[in-house]
Amino acid sequence: MSKSIQTRIVQIGNSQGIRIPKSLLEQIGISEEVEIEVEGDRIVIRAAQKPRIGWDEAFAKMTEQHDDVLLDDCTTTEWDEVDWKW
Numbered sequence: 743m744s745k746s747i748q749t750r751i752v753q754i755g756n757s758q759g760i761r762i763p764k765s766l767l768e769q770i771g772i773s774e775e776v777e778i779e780v781e782g783d784r785i786v787i788r789a790a791q792k793p794r795i796g797w798d799e800a801f802a803k804m805t806e807q808h809d810d811v812l813l814d815d816c817t818t819t820e821w822d823e824v825d826w827k828w
Contacts, residue, residue: 762787771789772787775789775790777791
């Protein structure tokens with residue numbers, strides 16, 4: 743555990759907040775969005791998960807394994823053939 747830092751709670755509009763030193767944020771890789779939750783008597787702040795992180799690598803791996811094909815046959819209707827205009 744690193745050395746603790748004492749700070750004050752400050753008024754921010756209708757809310758309250760704390761200032762977190764840049765060096766602490768850099769230590770744990772927080773630069774933009776965060777997730778905040780309460781665990782017992784603690785407030786836990788962590789970098790927000792990026793929901794699509796790793797998708798590029800996963801799709802590339804699927805392509806290598808030829809696992810990127812449609813599971814259903816592609817069927818067209820009369821509307822697709824006659825009425826649809828590109």
